[in-house]
Amino acid sequence: MQTLSAEQRRFFEQAVSTYQSNLTSDTSVQAYLMGRGFGPAEAATFRLGVVRRHLVGHEGFAGRLAIPYLTPTGVVNIRFRCLRQHDCASEDCPKYLGMDGAENRLYNVLDLKKPGRAICVAEGELDAATLSMAGLPAVGVPGVESWQDHWGRCLEDFDQIYTFADGDKAGRRFAKFLAKEVRARPVRIPAGEDCNSIYVKEGPNGLRKLISE
Template structure:
């Protein structure tokens, strides 16, 4: 069993220094933590079994949950750097794979990678946004409009 934990503090983890080592190098807060020794897995794999011609791949677990709640089957990759080669085989039975990466530099890189690796169609997410923030602002219709537009 693998568990992941998310920082719940009201700060920007990437900019929050937790401690500084003896050489003055800062260590930043990690937004997500896993248990020691556990591998990364696709999140929400039950959606791979849904009767659908398409599936979404998200950058993170929360966005996969949000898409699934909106009626869009989705799996989440726990961080851009955690893609594993066999994940592509998990998606092979779908006619269309949508990439729902965050609207930032890492997200654009992830979308390009998924287009090459899994033949995914990038879904345009506005700068500074992700699937969940779009849902919070506009509800399920706003999320579904991302693949219609």
């Protein structure tokens, strides 16, 4: 696992603080987040931001949502989500971008320390954050291709692992992979839906009932 230098940690903290500050005056991105269930308190909890006044080296992330990876020792990574109202695939626009040389990491590892014997694994950062808001401790993986073998050890102490994957072909592949890799139980997500869309439509109980089903 990559060890960050003190200088790298300071840069990450400066970046996250700057982009959080950008968000406080950006009503359009605030409205976008509200539409996905992230009010000011929730955005602050996950330290979400937007890249308006960017730091050196982050020019290519301008206009994107900044999603920091928070740990007990601070910020260890940031990923950037496209906020443009278009189909990223058809426009040849990567929906998510990471920094060059950054190591893939589990998202929302703070939830690994929450009380309980169950953990959820979501396909993506915002879905993991959504599960956490619903009272379901969760970590996020940005796609099956990014999985690292040592992540399985982070989940070994849990009696039950639930996979919340998108209701599409890629999501089914992700759920099948985790069932084999860490003996995770796939949670059925309706076609065309994901954790966040269910949360917006049905609230926390909409996600909780999927486990009981």
